[in-house]
Amino acid sequence: MTFNWRRYASPPHCYRLISRILPALWAISLLLGVAGLLTGLLLAPGDVQQGEGYRIIFIHVPASWMSMIIYLAIALWAAVGLVLNTSLSFMLMTALAPTGAAMTALSLLSGALWGKPMWGAWWVWDARLTSELILLFLYLALLALRAAIDDPRRADRACALFALFSVINIPIIYFSVRWWNTLHQGPSITMGQAPAMSDQVLLGLVLMTLAAWAYSLAMSFSRLRLLILQRQADTGWVKQLTGACR
Amino acid sequence: MNWQQWRTLCLRDIRLAMRRPGETLHVLFFFIMTVTLFPLASSPSATTLQAIGPGVLWVCAVLACLLLLGELLESDWRDGALEALLFMPLNLPLALSAKIVARWLCGALPLVIVSPLLGLQLELPASVLPMLAGTLALGTLALLFIGAPGAALILGTRNGGMLLGLLILPLFLPVLIFGALAVAGAQAGRSVEAELSILLALTLLTVFFSPLATAACLRLACE
Amino acid sequence: MKWDSLSAFMAMGGYGFYVWSAVALALLMVLGELCWLRHSQHSLHHRLRQQPNTAPDRGWHTGQ
Numbered sequence: 001m002t003f004n005w006r007r008y009a010s011p012p013h014c015y016r017l018i019s020r021i022l023p024a025l026w027a028i029s030l031l032l033g034v035a036g037l038l039t040g041l042l043l044a045p046g047d048v049q050q051g052e053g054y055r056i057i058f059i060h061v062p063a064s065w066m067s068m069i070i071y072l073a074i075a076l077w078a079a080v081g082l083v084l085n086t087s088l089s090f091m092l093m094t095a096l097a098p099t100g101a102a103m104t105a106l107s108l109l110s111g112a113l114w115g116k117p118m119w120g121a122w123w124v125w126d127a128r129l130t131s132e133l134i135l136l137f138l139y140l141a142l143l144a145l146r147a148a149i150d151d152p153r154r155a156d157r158a159c160a161l162f163a164l165f166s167v168i169n170i171p172i173i174y175f176s177v178r179w180w181n182t183l184h185q186g187p188s189i190t191m192g193q194a195p196a197m198s199d200q201v202l203l204g205l206v207l208m209t210l211a212a213w214a215y216s217l218a219m220s221f222s223r224l225r226l227l228i229l230q231r232q233a234d235t236g237w238v239k240q241l242t243g244a245c246r
Numbered sequence: 247m248n249w250q251q252w253r254t255l256c257l258r259d260i261r262l263a264m265r266r267p268g269e270t271l272h273v274l275f276f277f278i279m280t281v282t283l284f285p286l287a288s289s290p291s292a293t294t295l296q297a298i299g300p301g302v303l304w305v306c307a308v309l310a311c312l313l314l315l316g317e318l319l320e321s322d323w324r325d326g327a328l329e330a331l332l333f334m335p336l337n338l339p340l341a342l343s344a345k346i347v348a349r350w351l352c353g354a355l356p357l358v359i360v361s362p363l364l365g366l367q368l369e370l371p372a373s374v375l376p377m378l379a380g381t382l383a384l385g386t387l388a389l390l391f392i393g394a395p396g397a398a399l400i401l402g403t404r405n406g407g408m409l410l411g412l413l414i415l416p417l418f419l420p421v422l423i424f425g426a427l428a429v430a431g432a433q434a435g436r437s438v439e440a441e442l443s444i445l446l447a448l449t450l451l452t453v454f455f456s457p458l459a460t461a462a463c464l465r466l467a468c469e
Numbered sequence: 470m471k472w473d474s475l476s477a478f479m480a481m482g483g484y485g486f487y488v489w490s491a492v493a494l495a496l497l498m499v500l501g502e503l504c505w506l507r508h509s510q511h512s513l514h515h516r517l518r519q520q521p522n523t524a525p526d527r528g529w530h531t532g533q
Binding site (some may be wrong): 041046053055059060099103219222223230242 | 499
């Protein structure tokens with residue numbers, strides 16, 4: 001027997017699949033989040049330089065990573081949608097955007113809360129902070145573009161084109177902002193070099209990152225479920241479904 | 247699509263703009279007025295003006311380009327000329343590049359020409375003024391090309407003008423940074439070869455790729 | 470366990486305000502998104518039941 005994954009590009013099948021996995025996904029994200037916060041706030045030792053203030057890392061770093069990954073995922077689904085012309089890809093793109101914007105806002109706000117005690121300022125014009133702010137602007141532009149177009153088909157395609165066009169620009173923007181201001185902290189986890197953090201801190205960070213992944217998936221799938229219902233409101237299977245829950 | 251057709255399209259837009267000089271002058275005066283606001287809002291001292299001068303001129307040029315882009319396709323879209331263009335046996339990206347170049351010649355070049363005067367007003371040394379005009383000339387061309395897909399996306403949307411700024415201002419950032427850095431570097435007596443090369447590279451890249459994106463966005467708007 | 474007492478845990482070595490604000494913001498974001506989702510779910514189901522054939526599609530669930 002072969003597993004036909006293309007089946008799930010059809011909205012009713014996708015609806016049934018995500019309805020089945022959503023409860024588990026929400027439970028996993030809750031468990032990971034609680035475990036991550038307990039490890040990070042209760043078990044992990046204080047930092048030599050930053051004292052207990054460094055614990056904002058468990059919120060800030062996962063949120064920053066998710067904000068970037070979600071924009072890439074949006075661009076990926078935009079490309080898939082434009083090439084294969086599948087409505088579900090556009091719906092996924094649409095479902096991801098609000099969570100991405102929320103993650104970006106959380107990353108900026110928690111970064112400000114970290115910056116105040118460590119650098120003495122809520123905001124510094126550092127390359128990474130500025131790029132994150134630009135990313136928030138791009139998310140807001142995507143949301144505004146979606147809200148401004150009434151025809152859902154055109155809104156899908158317009159947002160997909162904008163997502164692709166802007167994702168190509170993001171590296172250029174980052175490069176120019178870095179050129180403009182090379183003043184910034186080294187990355188928290190440098191590749192190929194042993195991270196300068198204890199095992200418990202690393203465990204907390206891994207748990208919180210996984211929690212952010214699970215949460216983003218659960219939230220966007222929940223939103224996707226509603227989008228499918230909304231877009232397919234006139235089809236037989238949705239009428240049957242809503243008739244059943246009456 | 248050959249050179250003759252491209253020139254005809256470009257000249258058509260230039261002629262249309264000449265017939266309605268109000269629009270060109272409107273953007274020009276907007277540029278002059280916004281630049282004038284800065285000394286009034288901060289301070290008229292030479293040191294302040296010299297420090298903020300390059301940035302102010304560049305930001306005002308960016309805002310003026312936003313105005314130009316709002317009108318780039320709008321009137322042609324309203325009277326159906328764009329849809330006619332879509333059905334002509336032409337290469338659509340090339341045809342659009344003719345429109346953008348025409349818009350640059352009629353709308354942005356006047357800004358570039360008056361920018362040295364405004365530079366003098368902001369107490370910039372005379373030796374910097376050629377650099378200012380040169381980077382603005384290159385930069386506004388790049389800005390118009392970068393913004394063109396956005397201008398096509400907002401056709402027929404609610405609050406299109408407001409949306410346009412939200413969509414394309416973040417994408418203007420690299421050109422703004424390197425343009426303003428080149429002027430400020432020349433002012434400080436630094437070598438600005440690197441900034442100029444990057445500005446030129448950005449311009450060439452956008453001139454090449456943006457008409458393709460604009461054509462895709464336009465096809466969507468005219469479906 | 471790293472902490473001696475609850476008050477030391479809350480104080481976070483003097484960084485209590487910053488650390489707990491960050492945690493609170495994260496929770497607020499999660500709760501906000503959940504509330505929005507619930508709200509749009511209710512309005513969508515309401516609409517699907519009321520007028521199953523004329524569901525205007527506005528993309529985001531703005532609750533309209």
